[in-house]
Amino acid sequence: MFRNGLEPWHIAIMVVVLVLLFGSKKLPEMARGLGKSMRILKAETKALREDDAPAEAQNGTAASQAEQPRQAVEPIVVTKVSEPTKSTTA
Numbered sequence: 001m002f003r004n005g006l007e008p009w010h011i012a013i014m015v016v017v018l019v020l021l022f023g024s025k026k027l028p029e030m031a032r033g034l035g036k037s038m039r040i041l042k043a044e045t046k047a048l049r050e051d052d053a054p055a056e057a058q059n060g061t062a063a064s065q066a067e068q069p070r071q072a073v074e075p076i077v078v079t080k081v082s083e084p085t086k087s088t089t090a
Contacts, residue, residue, distance in 0.1 A: 018027065 022030065
């Protein structure tokens with residue numbers, strides 16, 4: 001019974017139900033929207049992979065730079081300047 005998950009008549013029934021639910025005019029619009037969404041998703045994942053590649057290369061050079069000793073930096077002393085008092089003339 002469950003040996004063949006989707007047989008041709010299962011798919012035919014699904015198509016008939018979809019046409020009855022959404023109508024024949026709405027289905028091509030939905031397919032177009034799905035296609036656009038897939039293209040956008042593909043472009044975004046490609047952009048993310050391209051963004052990650054330079055970051056990984058920089059991490060490799062940063063690791064080699066971290067092994068080298070760094071020069072000591074003298075601390076900076078910051079003093080807070082008091083605000084001038086406002087005099088009231090009446």
